[in-house]
Amino acid sequence: MSDKFDYRELGLKCGLEIHQQLDSKQKLFCRCPTQIRNIEESNHEFFRYLRPTASEMGETDRAALEQSKLRRKYVYKAYDTTCLVENDDEPPTEVNREALDIALSITKLLKMVPVDQVHMMRKIVVDGSNTSGFQRTAFLAKDGYLDTSVGPVGVGVLCLEEEACQKIEDQGDSIIYSLDRLGIPLVEIGTDPDIISPQHAKETAQQIGMLLRSTGKVKRGLGTIRQDVNISIAKGARVELKGVQALDMIETMVEREVERQVNLLAMKDELLERGASVCDTIFDVTDIFKETQSKVIKKTIKKGKVYAVLLRGFDGYVGREVQPGRRLGTEFSDRAKTSGVGGIFHTDELPAYGVSEEEVQALRAEVGAEENDAVVMVADRQNRAWGAMESVIIRAKETLEGVPEETRRALPDGNNSYLRPLPGAARMYPETDVPQVNISPEYFDAVEIPELLTERAKRFESEFGLHRELAEKIAYSTYLPLFEEIMGMLGDNENVNATLVVRTLTGTLPELKRDGVEIDNLEDRHFIDICSFIAEGGVPKEAIDGLLRAMACEPGICAKDAAEKMGLGSIDVSDVEDMVEAIIKERQDFVKEKGMAAVGPLMGVVMAEVRGKVDGKIISEILKQKINQYLST
Structure with missing residues (x-):
């Protein structure tokens, strides 16, 4: 992608937070398996109501406070593998040493300095994603770095922590979570703000991903790794983009957030030049809409209120784009939604949605709006509508100050939306139920450094005579362990070589899937059985396609029996x-x-x-x- 901005001139500061699940057999603080279950397998459920607590210093985290504005019911789907630790009905066990060892190997790959003693902390999270209302996390290492094409990127933080629950459904007043993911060990890796462009952000994420996969001890698949991106420009503010799932979207995410901050700064200057201001008064304008034809307002007015706020000098700006397809009014709406409303109306888009020109004029007159002023309103239950207008007033005032510090949600199209305020130090306090772990020099020295995938690909070229493209493809594939097992078992065999195995795993399987073959029924044992059978001369390599199809349809059959059923190898x-x-x-x-x-x-x-x-x-x-x-x- 081409650069839309001169990022150096704008003073871009960008850093990554990578959250990667570890592939340990057990969870971090209990002995339950780290297996993801189908929601249909849930055999019981329970619920919680959560509220924020004050830190040891008597302060309450601002992000937790906002999350608790809505009193939501959190329902947890449990399984036959769910234990009392996951239910928050029993204290956690000691830290999973397998997970700790994996995290320490990652520490070595990132050239980081480990702590002498690991202490667990509690991080307040009251969005329901943890049954306890907090997430357990431990600072493990610091002062590392990563080599990139434009210079080193510092890696300042590596934490070992527990994964949160998986959200299944948001029903408004209640949220359904699944407990299978809760407690899976993960590492959080935070880089320094050394990233200088969107392309550099993607390269850095790719490098870290390669190092993580090199351990052979991290989970693969959708949702097992998440990238958060911290972004600011010189006159803007730090914004944390949460939940960037697709690596290919990081460039777009960075560019779009820079665009948003540039546009907000331009709006601030223009609004101040206009003499814009925000009125603190919240007006009850319900009577204006008693005979409205707007279905949305008519539906809510029977049991609620219509409130409005006046924004002096904001006319034409509430409807102005800050990102492609997202306007300043969308930013106001995001804030309003934290009170539970569905959205807002504003005069830059009215008359519309059934609201008439006469109602708009009456609204403007009621709040005292002049030619250059804008009016924002909402219709909902009284307490929700009032809270929504309070949030809009706060966000409108922030518009006159520039870019607010926020945690924002990454959207699939590359844009982002408001999630919550940036958390502060008040969200952290010590975990007293988990004993500390000493990291002695001897312990750390004994942790093995895995072979990097880049080096492994080069070794496959020389050792097995693979073409570079095939060597890299299998080195980065989820089938890497299976490939190494097959090659270690077969050795130098004239019937089955490395090229055949790689093409089968990375080429034939996708083709079968496109043909509708249930390749998920195929396990490692099936591939090992087929390769062994071909290596022994039971059938030629051309039989692979047919054998895989047969064994996917009948997973219990062996390669020899499948070949006999298909009449393979029977022509002289x-x-x-x-x-x-x-x-x-x-x-x-x-x-x-x-x-x-x-x-x-x-x-x-x-x-x-x-x-x-x-x-x-x-x-x-x-x-x-x-x-x-x-x-x-």
Whole structure:
């Protein structure tokens, strides 16, 4: 993508927070498996109401306060593997040492300095994602760095912490969570603000991802790794974008947030030049809409109120874009929604949504709006509507100050929306139920450093004669452990080589999936069985496609039995010779015209008849021999 801005001139500061689940057998503070379950498997549920607590210094975190504005019911789906620790009905056990060892190996890969003693902390989170109302986390290492194409990027923080629950459904007044993910160990890696462009952000994330996968001890798949991006420009403010799932979207996310901050700063200057201001009064304008034709307002006015606020000098600005498809009014709406309302109306977009021109004029007159003023209003239950207008007043005042510090949600299109205020130090306090762990020099030195995937790919090239593209493809594939197991088992075999195994795992399987084959039924044992059977000469390599299809349909069958059912490997060479002679005779004019160049096209004809029953090399040799004999006569 091309740079839309001069990021150096804007003073871009950007850092990443990478959250990666670790592939340990047990959870961080209990002995439950780290297995993701289907929600249909849940056999019981319970619920909680959560509220924020003050820190040891008597302060309450601002983000937790905002999250608690709505009194929501949090329902937790539990399983036969759910324990009392996950329910928050029993104290946690000691830290999972397997997870700690994995985290320490990552510490070494990032050239970080570990702490002498690991102490767990509680991080207040009252959005329901933890049954306890807090997340357990431990600072593990500092002062590392990562080499990139434009220089080193500092890695200042590595924490070991527990994963949160998985949100299943937001029902408004209640949220459904699944407990299977809660407590899975993960590392949080925070870089210094050394990233200088969107492209650099993506490269840095790719580098960290490569190091993490090099351990062979991190979970793979959707939701197992999340990138948060911290962004600011010189005259703006630090904004944390939460939940960037797709690596390819990081560039767009950074660019769009810079664009938002640039636009907000421009608006601030123009509004101040206009003499804009925000009135603190919240007006009750319910009577104006008693006969309205707006379905939204008519529906809520029976049991609620219509409130409005006056923004002096904001006319034309509430409807102005700050990001593609998102306006300043959208920012106001995001804030209003924290009180539970569905959205807001403003005069830059009215009349619309059933609101008439006469109602707009009456509204403006009621609040005393002049030509350059804007009015924002909301219709909902009284307490919700009032809270929404209070939030709009706060956000409108922030518009006159520039860019507010916020935690924002990454959206699929590359934009972002308000989530909550940036948390402060008040959200952290010590965890007294988990004993500390000493990290002695001897302990840290004994932690093994895994081979990097980049180095492993180079080794595959030299050791197995793989083409670079195939070597890199399998090194970064989820099938890497299976590939290494198969190659370690077969050694130097003339029937099964590394190229065949890689193409099967990274090429044939996707093709089968596109054909509708249930490849999820295939396990490692199926591939090992097929490769062993081919290595022993049971069937030619051309049988792989058919065997995989058969075993996906009938997972309990072995390769030998599948081959017998399909009649594979049952054609003698003499039968193939007779078949080739017949095909040459049928196409003798074609053979005379093409000569030996007819081998390729006729190869496809023969293979269609005998695929999976005879090795392609044998067929090729027979074709060459028979065509040569025909042309010589």
